[in-house]
Amino acid sequence: MSTPPNTQTEQLMDAMLARLQADFSDQLMIERFPENPQQYRLNHARGAVLLAYGKSTFGHTQSTDAIVQARHLVLRLTLIFRQLNGQDGVVSYLDRLRATLTGWRPPHTDQACHPIGEQFIGHTNGLWQYAQDYATRATQLQTITDENGPLLKSTDFQEHP
Numbered sequence: 001m002s003t004p005p006n007t008q009t010e011q012l013m014d015a016m017l018a019r020l021q022a023d024f025s026d027q028l029m030i031e032r033f034p035e036n037p038q039q040y041r042l043n044h045a046r047g048a049v050l051l052a053y054g055k056s057t058f059g060h061t062q063s064t065d066a067i068v069q070a071r072h073l074v075l076r077l078t079l080i081f082r083q084l085n086g087q088d089g090v091v092s093y094l095d096r097l098r099a100t101l102t103g104w105r106p107p108h109t110d111q112a113c114h115p116i117g118e119q120f121i122g123h124t125n126g127l128w129q130y131a132q133d134y135a136t137r138a139t140q141l142q143t144i145t146d147e148n149g150p151l152l153k154s155t156d157f158q159e160h161p
Helices: 006-024 090-101
Strands: 031-033 045-057 068-081 112-124 127-143
Touching: 006 031, 006 068, 006 090, 006 127, 045 090, 045 112, 068 090, 068 112, 090 112, 090 127
Parallel strands: 031 045
Antiparallel strands: 045 068, 068 127, 112 127
């Protein structure tokens, strides 16, 4: 039995993670948000960027015979740093991350990423924590099963040249 392909959300997160790792892996730890955040330990000398799926909201259906909706996605970066200011501080990296992701168009989306919010989370045990939220838009399609016609059993979110 073959492994099913990653979902649209998983593919989007994989692409954003790869983008961040390409630009920052020599400077920071870049990884998915941990399954158990209470046990997370920052092992990097400077800081870490943790990627998580935030939420989706959906537009009105655009068709009468099948569901086709705009899907507005939010992905959250949590920054955990040892320093607040200066070249190695979290404030500097908020700007650098924003410059990297603003205007970047992930695969399987019809809108480039844009920042929608940043906020200070807190300072605990010498670590500064901030969050950045980025939005993009994709399309949500109904999987159609019609006994009188061809079946759409799954959607393929691979880009074709």
